[in-house]
Amino acid sequence: MLVYIVEDDYSIQKLVEYALHSKGYEVLGFENGRDFFGKLEEQIPDIIVLDIMLPDMDGISILKKIKESAKTDSIPxxxxxxxxxxxxxxxxxxxxxxxxxxxxFSVLEFLSRVNALLRRNTKGKAELLEFEGITLDALERTVTxxxxxxxxTFKEFELLKYMxxxxxxxxxxxxxxxxVWGYSYEGETRTVDMHIKLLREKLGEKRKLIHTVRGMGYKLSARGTYEQENI
Structure with a gap:
């Protein structure tokens, strides 16, 4: 789950980030509306935590803009x-x-409310992810x-689900x-490469959908030219 935090108080932003990270959430923090909306154009989060008092644009104005857009109005x-x-x-x-x-506010109460909003927002949504012949059932934890x-394996499943x-x-x-491995995991990124290699092998011809972006990481896409790498 991806959480965006728009908060100009550095100490509060970092406290909230740490609390969410400890529960397995991916978190991105922003100190102003400009940076927030720039990232929102690239990727939609699962939930937004928004401060009312901000330096460039108040939270009420940001909220209004979020809810006026069909692309973002359903985000809690x-x-x-x-x-x-x-x-x-x-x-x-x-x-x-x-x-x-x-x-x-209480951090424990904050986390409880975030969890409640996410449960409410995901209720009734499809638990199936489908892409180019790959079907992942998040409830049954199956892949076809x-x-x-x-x-x-558990990690391979979580890796594919995230991608x-x-x-x-x-x-x-x-x-x-x-x-996939957790915020406090102290292993090396080589672990990711090895799991990508194993995942590709199990996906057969669909392995070509996992692209290596050299110097950056990986992406799942039907576009571009697949390049086999030696891991």
Whole structure:
């Protein structure tokens, strides 16, 4: 799960990032609306944590812009506010915010509310990921290639699932390592290369969909020329 945090208070941003990382979330932090919207054009997160008071654009204006776009209006948004006025809370909720927390707040309560928003947002969504003949069932934890079942290890399954959730996006070895093996994992990125090699072997002809982007990482894509690498 990918979380965007828009918060200009460095200490709060890092506290929230650490808490989310500890629970296995991928997190990107932004100190202003400009950087946030720039990244939002590239990749859609699963949830947004948004401060009301920001240097270049206030959180209410950002929230309004998020909810006015068909591309982003379904993303759950949690507002963070140091303000105590009822108006700010009501205004945020009226504009489409899903929840809010007043600073200072309990980290445990924050994590609980984030989990609740994500469960609510994913309820009823398809648990199947499909791409170019590969089908991954997140509930049954099965993978088929052209209707033939493929046996994957836990890490191989998580690696494929993450890549199928980010089609045509270059994923660095560090990002794959952090997401699949855990934020505190102290191994080397060589581990990623070895698992990519094993995953390719099990995907057969579909191995050509996993592209090596030299100097950067890997991406799952139907576009481009596959280049076999020696790992």
């Amino acid at each position: 948004v949690m507002m963070l506010t140091a303000k105590d006025t009822e108006y700010d809370v009501v205004n945020s909720l009226d504009l489409g915010a899903d929840d809010y927390m007043k600073k200072p 290639v052209d209707d033939e079942k493929v046996e994957l 199928m959730s980010n089609i045509d996006i270059v994923l660095s070895r560090e990002k794959l390592l952090n997401f």
